[in-house]
Amino acid sequence: MINKAENRRSTGGKLVSSGNRNGFVVFDRVQKSYDGETLVVKDLNLSIAKGEFLTMLGPSGSGKTTCLMMLAGFETATNGEILLDGRPINRIPPHKRGIGMVFQNYALFPHMSVGENLAFPLEVRGMGKSQREAQVKRALDMVQMGDFANRRPAQLSGGQQQRIALARALVFEPEVVLMDEPLGALDKQLREHMQFEITRLAHSLGITTVYVTHDQIEALTMSDNVAVFNDGVIQQLAPPEELYERPANSFVAQFIGENNKLEGTVETIDGERCTVRLDDGTVVDAQPVNVTSAGERTRVSIRPERVESNPQRLPEDAHLVDAEVLEFIYMGDTFRFRLRVAGQDDFVMKYRNAQDQLRLTVGDKIRIGWLPEDCRALDI
Amino acid sequence: MAQADARALANGAEPAPTDRAGRLQTADGVPLKTALRRAERRRKIAAFLLVAPLLFFILTFFVFPIAQMMWRSVDNPQVVRALPQTLEALQDWDGSDVPGEPVFAALHADMMADLERPRVAQAIGPLGIRLNYELSAARSAISRTARQVPNFEAPYRDAFMDSHRLWGDPALWRIIKREGRPLTSAYYVAALDREFDDQGNIVRRDENRRIYVQLFIRTILMSVAITFLTFMLGFPISYYLSILPMRYANLLMICVLLPFWTSLLVRTSAWIVLLQQQGVINTMLVQIGLISDDGRLSMIYNMTGTIIAMTHILLPFMVLPLYSVMRNIPPSYVRAAKSLGATPWTAFRRIYFPQTLPGIGAGGVLVFIISIGYYITPALVGGQSGRMISNEIARHMQQSLNWGLAAALGTMLLIGVLVLYWVYNRLVGADSLKLG
Numbered sequence: 001m002i003n004k005a006e007n008r009r010s011t012g013g014k015l016v017s018s019g020n021r022n023g024f025v026v027f028d029r030v031q032k033s034y035d036g037e038t039l040v041v042k043d044l045n046l047s048i049a050k051g052e053f054l055t056m057l058g059p060s061g062s063g064k065t066t067c068l069m070m071l072a073g074f075e076t077a078t079n080g081e082i083l084l085d086g087r088p089i090n091r092i093p094p095h096k097r098g099i100g101m102v103f104q105n106y107a108l109f110p111h112m113s114v115g116e117n118l119a120f121p122l123e124v125r126g127m128g129k130s131q132r133e134a135q136v137k138r139a140l141d142m143v144q145m146g147d148f149a150n151r152r153p154a155q156l157s158g159g160q161q162q163r164i165a166l167a168r169a170l171v172f173e174p175e176v177v178l179m180d181e182p183l184g185a186l187d188k189q190l191r192e193h194m195q196f197e198i199t200r201l202a203h204s205l206g207i208t209t210v211y212v213t214h215d216q217i218e219a220l221t222m223s224d225n226v227a228v229f230n231d232g233v234i235q236q237l238a239p240p241e242e243l244y245e246r247p248a249n250s251f252v253a254q255f256i257g258e259n260n261k262l263e264g265t266v267e268t269i270d271g272e273r274c275t276v277r278l279d280d281g282t283v284v285d286a287q288p289v290n291v292t293s294a295g296e297r298t299r300v301s302i303r304p305e306r307v308e309s310n311p312q313r314l315p316e317d318a319h320l321v322d323a324e325v326l327e328f329i330y331m332g333d334t335f336r337f338r339l340r341v342a343g344q345d346d347f348v349m350k351y352r353n354a355q356d357q358l359r360l361t362v363g364d365k366i367r368i369g370w371l372p373e374d375c376r377a378l379d380i
Numbered sequence: 381m382a383q384a385d386a387r388a389l390a391n392g393a394e395p396a397p398t399d400r401a402g403r404l405q406t407a408d409g410v411p412l413k414t415a416l417r418r419a420e421r422r423r424k425i426a427a428f429l430l431v432a433p434l435l436f437f438i439l440t441f442f443v444f445p446i447a448q449m450m451w452r453s454v455d456n457p458q459v460v461r462a463l464p465q466t467l468e469a470l471q472d473w474d475g476s477d478v479p480g481e482p483v484f485a486a487l488h489a490d491m492m493a494d495l496e497r498p499r500v501a502q503a504i505g506p507l508g509i510r511l512n513y514e515l516s517a518a519r520s521a522i523s524r525t526a527r528q529v530p531n532f533e534a535p536y537r538d539a540f541m542d543s544h545r546l547w548g549d550p551a552l553w554r555i556i557k558r559e560g561r562p563l564t565s566a567y568y569v570a571a572l573d574r575e576f577d578d579q580g581n582i583v584r585r586d587e588n589r590r591i592y593v594q595l596f597i598r599t600i601l602m603s604v605a606i607t608f609l610t611f612m613l614g615f616p617i618s619y620y621l622s623i624l625p626m627r628y629a630n631l632l633m634i635c636v637l638l639p640f641w642t643s644l645l646v647r648t649s650a651w652i653v654l655l656q657q658q659g660v661i662n663t664m665l666v667q668i669g670l671i672s673d674d675g676r677l678s679m680i681y682n683m684t685g686t687i688i689a690m691t692h693i694l695l696p697f698m699v700l701p702l703y704s705v706m707r708n709i710p711p712s713y714v715r716a717a718k719s720l721g722a723t724p725w726t727a728f729r730r731i732y733f734p735q736t737l738p739g740i741g742a743g744g745v746l747v748f749i750i751s752i753g754y755y756i757t758p759a760l761v762g763g764q765s766g767r768m769i770s771n772e773i774a775r776h777m778q779q780s781l782n783w784g785l786a787a788a789l790g791t792m793l794l795i796g797v798l799v800l801y802w803v804y805n806r807l808v809g810a811d812s813l814k815l816g
Binding site: 072074094095097100104107110124172178 | 715717720722723724734
């Protein structure tokens with residue numbers, strides 16, 4: 001536990017620091033419990049800058065949606081404070097927070113037309129009719145749905161409903177918009193398109209966005225920063241690239257993308273380099289992340305696409321590992337090999353599909369290796 | 381597999397076979413429509429067999445009796461059957477004075493002919509009953525005359541007038557002539573508190589004899605009140621049930637459904653214990669000093685009693701559709717409204733409430749239609765002022781035995797309900813009804 005907290009601080013970059021109350025949206029030592037026995041959110045400290053696109057990523061039950069609901073005002077924090085633009089908002093009811101929200105099922109009002117849906121937030125704010133109409137039209141044009149004002153939500157496709165929900169959350173020009181797995185119900189192609197749309201809109205409007213998802217691709221492609229949640233704690237808060245390249249611990253390494261994991265003991269450690277003796281005696285190179293001294297148990301993690309089977313592309317002193325090809329899967333853009341490495345049958349190696357690429361067949365005995373910085377010695 | 385796919389692809393490129401008229405054919409040359417009909421026939425037969433028992437039951441015990449009832453409200457065979465010759469003789473009568481000797485002779489012939497018939501087929505008895513609906517004392521006139529008629533001798537006019545004074549009353553003859561047709565509007569005229577005057581015009585009855593129109597209005601008002609009360613009581617509890625976790629909701633739902641499961645008589649006696657003037661509620665109110673001992677409220681055997689009891693009985697019919705509609709309204713709608721800046725009240729009024737309308741409509745129509753024809757509770761706790769139209773229908777069925785009038789009242793009730801349903805359908809749309 002303590003270890004994780006330290007990691008968070010050390011790897012989180014400049015935006016993470018407990019007790020930093022300078023962000024636009026700040027969670028300050030927030031805890032949440034529903035039953036008084038277990039904490040759903042444990043000591044959450046998070047600071048989101050103005051205009052930032054932050055994604056809360058995590059498996060279901062990790063506390064990410066609860067955090068979003070606390071920010072929206074539909075759940076109350078059991079302890080700690082949430083600040084919006086420097087003001088504590090714990091006691092402000094949701095309708096006075098001025099935070100736009102896009103819901104998982106869109107929550108478009110079925111008895112109102114699209115135009116009425118969009119006019120609703122302006123109407124309850126007492127805006128005049130002509131101004132309202134102008135603003136609704138602008139919001140509809142913004143999501144390229146200008147001709148749909150008179151339709152009912154039920155007459156729209158999922159993607160169109162999604163756009164309307166987005167427009168409705170933005171039409172009253174909130175400074176913060178929350179999105180609760182908004183693309184979950186769309187098919188893959190539409191989802192990818194909407195990911196792009198949403199980020200484009202959020203950035204062009206300079207709006208602060210908190211986005212909740214369990215889809216790591218969404219998190220990586222859309223966000224400025226990703227907060228990986230597990231077990232009520234932020235495991236890592238970092239920009240997508242750092243998250244993928246330099247996972248702070250085993251959970252993040254496993255949760256984001258695909259990773260091969262091998263267990264062993266640290267043999268030598270020397271600043272940014274270490275060697276790890278795996279349980280079957282093989283020695284591999286790695287970069288120490290959660291290990292500090294020789295003799296510690298560790299789990300090393302290597303991305304499939306960073307595994308190299310051509311020793312000529314590796315440095316002279318790299319340690320090589322014996323491997324046997326167990327399976328070959330043709331995936332179109334990539335080749336995927338399942339290897340037996342250090343006694344494990346689930347080691348995966350991935351190649352780009354290219355003319356000059358080495359073609360292996362099942363049963364081949366090869367030697368593989370990797371750059372020490374691609375292999376991270378994490379906690380067990 | 382791959383081969384089959386390839387063949388299918390190849391086929392898709394060729395035009396489908398057609399006959400000379402351009403209709404599609406199957407691969408065997410049978411017209412496609414015929415082939416489809418043949419393939420569907422078995423399914424249709426099976427579907428019909430599944431429906432048949434209930435269809436038969438409904439036709440026999442629902443559609444047929446209702447049609448029978450509606451027929452009975454205009455059916456008028458008694459005079460035609462009993463007095464065919466008299467009616468013929470009456471054709472030229474102008475209706476101003478007592479008819480002449482030929483009519484009485486025909487009447488004598490009709491009555492004599494009736495005596496020849498076997499007892500079960502005699503038409504004079506029903507004639508007396510029928511004429512009595514229009515003119516009291518007509519029955520006794522006819523039955524007394526019928527006993528003496530074998531001894532009558534010409535001139536018959538005096539003999540008849542001697543036997544009963546009513547034969548000298550032109551009103552009786554006007555009724556015989558008017559009702560001497562196989563169909564009649566007399567029952568509906570009576571059901572609308574109207575009658576025929578001497579000239580045969582339809583006029584309103586004397587004020588003290590008007591019953592039904594007022595009773596219809598009272599029935600409708602009471603039904604509206606009951607519907608409104610069940611809505612006021614049912615809406616909050618339905619909402620609460622819909623936001624509760626399933627297991628608590630089910631438990632509470634049982635409490636709401638309890639009226640379904642207790643015997644009506646048990647409940648009625650409980651209400652009597654509670655509501656009567658020396659009952660629990662009155663005694664408590666007196667004891668805490670809210671009312672004086674001689675100011676005890678009468679809450680049973682009047683309209684209040686009917687409304688209280690029926691609201692209780694019909695509450696589940698309001699709660700069930702409301703609950704099922706509310707359960708299916710995701711909480712995210714109200715949340716969305718609040719996040720868009722609506723106060724809790726606005727969110728309820730503009731977003732939540734409109735979405736419960738199908739449930740309110742269903743519950744309202746259900747409760748209203750059930751209560752408008754309710755019989756047993758008003759009969760038990762309604763007293764005089766809490767009576768409803770169905771009690772009057774029952775009285776004519778069981779006591780006064782004026783089935784024609786009962787049928788006319790029942791048909792009017794049925795048509796009223798259908799009209800209401802039609803109006804509801806026009807305003808709200810019956811397809812939006814959600815009955816659970």
